[in-house]
Structures are given as structure tokens and as C-alpha cells.
Amino acid sequence: MTLLQTIIISIVEGLTEFLPVSSTGHMIITQNLMGVQQGDAFVHAFTFIIQFGAILSVVCLYWRRFFHIDHTPVPADCKSPFLRMIHPVRFYWLLFVGVLPAVVIGMAAKKSGLLDWLLDSVWVVAVMLVVGGVFMLFCDRIFNKGKEENRVNEKRAFNIGLFQCLSVIPGTSRSMATIVGGMANGLTRRRAAEFSFFLAVPTMAGATLLDLLDLLKEDGSWATAHNLTMLAVGCIVSFVVALLAMKWFVNFLAKYGFRWFGWYRIIVGVAILVMLLSGMSLNMVD
Numbered sequence: 544m545t546l547l548q549t550i551i552i553s554i555v556e557g558l559t560e561f562l563p564v565s566s567t568g569h570m571i572i573t574q575n576l577m578g579v580q581q582g583d584a585f586v587h588a589f590t591f592i593i594q595f596g597a598i599l600s601v602v603c604l605y606w607r608r609f610f611h612i613d614h615t616p617v618p619a620d621c622k623s624p625f626l627r628m629i630h631p632v633r634f635y636w637l638l639f640v641g642v643l644p645a646v647v648i649g650m651a652a653k654k655s656g657l658l659d660w661l662l663d664s665v666w667v668v669a670v671m672l673v674v675g676g677v678f679m680l681f682c683d684r685i686f687n688k689g690k691e692e693n694r695v696n697e698k699r700a701f702n703i704g705l706f707q708c709l710s711v712i713p714g715t716s717r718s719m720a721t722i723v724g725g726m727a728n729g730l731t732r733r734r735a736a737e738f739s740f741f742l743a744v745p746t747m748a749g750a751t752l753l754d755l756l757d758l759l760k761e762d763g764s765w766a767t768a769h770n771l772t773m774l775a776v777g778c779i780v781s782f783v784v785a786l787l788a789m790k791w792f793v794n795f796l797a798k799y800g801f802r803w804f805g806w807y808r809i810i811v812g813v814a815i816l817v818m819l820l821s822g823m824s825l826n827m828v829d
Contacts (some may be wrong), residue, residue, distance in 0.1 A: 544773050546576050553593055553777040556786025561792050563719030563804050564678065564811075567594070568668040570714055572815060580783050585765040587662055588754040589777060595646070595751040597777030597785035598683055601740045604789055608634075609741065634741075641700040641707070641738075641744045648708040653753060661713050669815035671714025677806030679797045681799040689731035695738050703738065706810065714812075717743065719801070720772065738810040740789070746750040 544552075547592045555573045561562055570590050579586060602609050629636050640819040652658040697705075706724025710717035718739055725735025758765060 544579055544586070544770075546572075546773070546776065548579055549773045550780055551597075552579075553591075553780035555674045556593050556598050556777075557600075557781040557786075558670075558788050560594060560743075560781070560785050561718055561721065561789050562714045563675075563801060564808055565668070565672065565675070565710075566597070567662070567710075567720075568672060568714035569773050571662065571665055571668050572811075584758065585770055587659060588743070588758050588765075589774060591747070591750045591754045592774055593777035593781045595747045597781040598743045598747040599756040600786040600789060601744055601777075601783075605737075637695055637697065637700040640697050640744060641704040642749070644701065644704040645707050645746050646749060649712060650753075652711045658711065660788050661711070664713070664817060665815065666699060669819065670713035671712055671813045672808045673816070675715055675719060676805045676812060678773065679719065679801040679805030679808065681826045682726075683802065686723060686726035687732065687800065689726055689729050689735065691731060691734075692815065693729040693731070693734070694737065695725075695730065695734070699725070699730065700738075700742075702728050703735075703742065707742065715795065717746070717803075718823030722796070731797075732800065733793060736793050736796055745818050760763050769803065 552570055552573050555569050556566050559569045567590060574586065574590075611634065612813075613631050613633065617627045621627055621630070626633065649658075652661075670790045693699075701720050703724040706720045706727070707717060709715050709720040721739035721742055722732065725738055726732060730738070
């Protein structure tokens, strides 16, 4: 990968990581358009590792909440000795509960080779962009029944984690899946979006660690000064861009919902499908 390819792909990642349009799908499309070699172990790892760079923007932007220890009194209606004991750090417990389904499904998809196959298929991305887009045109009417008084609890965190497993399929969007999962479980769009951001941190940290371990098992030929530099550049660029995009998205989603993102997904997905079906090359760079 060249420096220009790295910067452009990282900008795409930073812009789309928290939007319900599938950052992985957009990176796969961008890689195809720019002629990046598909099927390469380093390219697969790069796709996930720079997502972690973008995810770190959550920790930066919400650092007061992310590193907050709850010193408020334990609610009177909390009868569980375990929940009373972990009350000060329950936020982290809820993240642990929420990430469990993704650990199981993600590991299975990774070990079976399904994930790597999906990452090489622009067809899958295009189809899922359209399917997800059509769903988003109607999901606000179906799921937008959240109440301000509803908070994330163990049941809601686990259910949102189950929805997150759908994002194993490129083009689905982890952000869309978890936000819709939160709304389906009674959360408002804003609260669902914020928990989606927080849940992304352990999820992508785990995915990054797995890819790093896989790379370390290789013969080491990937670990050139150039590749390591591209990883560093990609993480920094995606971090900065995501930091700028995140706040805008929360406000836009709370005000307008998913509909505009749905139309965008349909247009992009249909355009890619037309190009594929007509035999046109997605490679814009010789």
C-alpha cells in the first residue's frame, strides 16, 4: 500500500466508523477502487487495526464517562449482592456483557476462514449496503419507541451484543446494528448511539489483538518499515477524522434518524452492483 492509498482509506474509515453505512464495507470498496491487492494478510489486518485507531477517539471524546467510577449510592431496588458490589464499575461490566456475543461469533468466523472470505467479496458489501439501506428507511418507525428513563442494563447490553454480531458481514455496519439493537430494547436513539460507541472499544480492541497475533504468526515478511509506517499513519489519520465526525453524527441521528443514511447506502450499493454486473472494473488506478 502506498502512502496516498493509506491516507485516503484511513479518511474513509474515520468518516464512516460511527455512521450506519459500514466502515469496513467502504474500506473494501475504496481498496478495490484504488487497486489495493485483495487477499493479502497485511491488508486484512490493516482494515481492522486502523478501525481501532478510530475507536480510540471515543475514549478521547468521552474520557470523563469512560474512566468514571460511580460513587453514587447503590439504588434501593438493586437486590443482587453481585450488582451491589460492582456498582462503582458497573459501566465496564455492561461493556463486558455486551461484547461476549461478538467474542464467540467473531472467533468462530475468524477460525473458520469465513471472515477473510467475506472481506475479499465486494459483492457481499454491495448487496448488504442495499439490504441495510432498505431496512433503515423503515427502522425509525419500527424501533423509535425508546424512553429517556430507560438505561442500559445487563439484558439490554447482551441483546445489543447479539445485534452487533450481524456486523461480521461487511456492509452491514456495526454502528447500525448496535444502535438499532439499543432502540429495539427501549433506548432512545442518542443513548443507543452512545452505548454503541462505548461497546466499539472492547470489540475493536479484541479484533485488533486477534489480527496482530495472526500477523505475528506469519513469516514476518510483512513487518517492513514501510508497512509499520502505513499502520501508524492509518491509525493517526482515522483517529483524527473520527474525532471530528463523531459529535456531528450523534446530533444528526438524534434529530433526523436513519432515513438519509438509508438512501445513501442504497445509492452506493446499487451503483457498485451495476458496475459489477456490467463487467466494469472497480479499479480506478492502473
